[in-house]
Amino acid sequence: MSDELKKGLEGVLVAESSLSFIDGDAGKLVYRGYDIEDLAREATFEEVVYLLWNGELPTREELSAFNESMAAERPVDDAVLDTVAALAEADEEPMAALRTLVSYLSAEDPEADADATDLDASTRKGRRITAKIPTVLAAFDRFRRGEDPVAPRDDLGHAANFLYMLTGEEPDAVAEETFDMALTLHADHGLNASTFTAMVIGSTMADVYSAVTGGVGALSGPLHGGANQDVMELLLEIDEAGEDPVEYVKRAREEREDWRVPGMGHRVYSVKDPRAVILEAKSEELGAASGDAKWYDMADAIESFFADQGLVEKGIAPNVDFYSGTVYYQLGIPVDMFTPIFAMSRVGGWLGHTLEYQAENRLIRPRARYTGEKDLDFPSIDER
Numbered sequence: 073m074s075d076e077l078k079k080g081l082e083g084v085l086v087a088e089s090s091l092s093f094i095d096g097d098a099g100k101l102v103y104r105g106y107d108i109e110d111l112a113r114e115a116t117f118e119e120v121v122y123l124l125w126n127g128e129l130p131t132r133e134e135l136s137a138f139n140e141s142m143a144a145e146r147p148v149d150d151a152v153l154d155t156v157a158a159l160a161e162a163d164e165e166p167m168a169a170l171r172t173l174v175s176y177l178s179a180e181d182p183e184a185d186a187d188a189t190d191l192d193a194s195t196r197k198g199r200r201i202t203a204k205i206p207t208v209l210a211a212f213d214r215f216r217r218g219e220d221p222v223a224p225r226d227d228l229g230h231a232a233n234f235l236y237m238l239t240g241e242e243p244d245a246v247a248e249e250t251f252d253m254a255l256t257l258h259a260d261h262g263l264n265a266s267t268f269t270a271m272v273i274g275s276t277m278a279d280v281y282s283a284v285t286g287g288v289g290a291l292s293g294p295l296h297g298g299a300n301q302d303v304m305e306l307l308l309e310i311d312e313a314g315e316d317p318v319e320y321v322k323r324a325r326e327e328r329e330d331w332r333v334p335g336m337g338h339r340v341y342s343v344k345d346p347r348a349v350i351l352e353a354k355s356e357e358l359g360a361a362s363g364d365a366k367w368y369d370m371a372d373a374i375e376s377f378f379a380d381q382g383l384v385e386k387g388i389a390p391n392v393d394f395y396s397g398t399v400y401y402q403l404g405i406p407v408d409m410f411t412p413i414f415a416m417s418r419v420g421g422w423l424g425h426t427l428e429y430q431a432e433n434r435l436i437r438p439r440a441r442y443t444g445e446k447d448l449d450f451p452s453i454d455e456r
């Protein structure tokens with residue numbers, strides 16, 4: 073047994089996977105052999121989920137059957153909606169609400185009791201979870217605005233249906249395509265913290281509801297998916313204060329040496345995240361089309377400042393969360409729904425990796441180097 077300590081499991085190989093490949097130095101991301109740029113441009117989110125779960129792109133017939141099966145699973149029972157309403161009433165944070173709701177959804181799953189070794193049943197459960205997450209998220213947002221939920225439609229794609237349920241209106245083609253592309257970009261990313269969390273849970277042969285619930289919890293943190301909300305909140309704060317974004321960031325870094333600019337830096341990429349490259353272009357495009365490039369310009373100015381300081385060269389470059397916020401904001405999505413939207417997409421990766429791992433399962437159980445005392449004499453309670 074090696075006693076080498078790998079804090080944060082940096083660089084440690086713990087599994088084999090054929091789902092996604094990241095070349096952190098080249099800034100390249102591939103799902104099942106296909107470059108993320110091609111998938112973002114050409115594939116729908118459903119196609120990508122099919123690819124992740126099945127290993128191959130679907131034929132026209134396979135995609136149509138998959139789309140239908142996902143759309144059929146979108147509605148939720150009234151009991152679920154009552155729980156959504158109660159969480160909204162309690163002013164729960166959206167990610168906390170989602171964590172509770174994924175767990176609760178198992179109560180209405182007809183195969184909830186299926187054994188985790190039944191991977192086909194787990195795949196069906198995974199499909200139900202993936203299909204229902206947008207329904208409960210949109211309902212949650214509407215309840216807290218005092219509005220009734222909008223029932224899902226089965227004639228819209230995953231991305232368009234979510235925007236429809238959120239606003240009550242069918243999105244235009246630009247919004248649908250942009251949102252669908254963002255979902256594709258977020259669907260998988262190797263053994264990131266939330267996917268690894270899901271896999272650890274799955275490795276005990278617990279069910280996929282537990283794995284996805286754990287994934288939601290891990291994604292919510294500011295060092296992971298929570299950063300997309302933090303980026304937008306930072307930009308809004310700078311804007312409200314009427315400050316120059318570069319001066320603001322400079323000052324904040326001087327005042328607090330350990331301050332992390334949200335959306336910057338990555339464990340695996342030493343260059344700009346390829347997803348950030350795509351999202352940046354989209355953010356610029358949306359800004360130009362709407363005549364309001366403010367948010368893009370602010371984010372771009374901060375990135376340029378990091379580049380001028382030589383920080384981008386050191387790998388403190390935009391990650392996926394840096395420009396996704398400005399894209400969602402320009403689509404009119406509430407800021408605290410940004411991380412839940414990430415979960416709505418990443419559930420594809422959580423399930424793909426968990427089921428891939430469970431197919432050749434070995435319990436994940438690392439060790440800690442013990443730094444505490446040994447051989448202490450036990451004192452009675454009066455002696456302490």
Ligand SMILES: CC(=O)SCCNC(=O)CCNC(=O)[C@H](O)C(C)(C)COP(=O)(O)OP(=O)(O)OC[C@H]1O[C@@H](n2cnc3c(N)ncnc32)[C@H](O)[C@@H]1OP(=O)(O)O
Pocket residue numbers: 080264294295296297299331332333334335336337338339340388391392393
């Ligand atoms: C979808 C995602 O999860 S993408 C990541 C989303 N998270 C964020 O955007 C939060 C901000 N970023 C970060 O906190 C980090 O970059 C992480 C957590 C993503 C990666 O962390 P690690 O791989 O552990 O990198 P680590 O913390 O060792 O940082 C290396 C160096 O870069 C610096 N650094 C890293 N990120 C940032 C940042 N965002 N702002 C300023 N400095 C940073 C660190 O201070 C450290 O500098 P030092 O060597 O002088 O001490």
Ligand SMILES: O=C([O-])CC(=O)C(=O)O
Pocket residue numbers: 260261262263264265339340391392
């Ligand atoms: O891979 C990571 O550590 C974080 C990330 O970019 C993601 O989960 O998309």
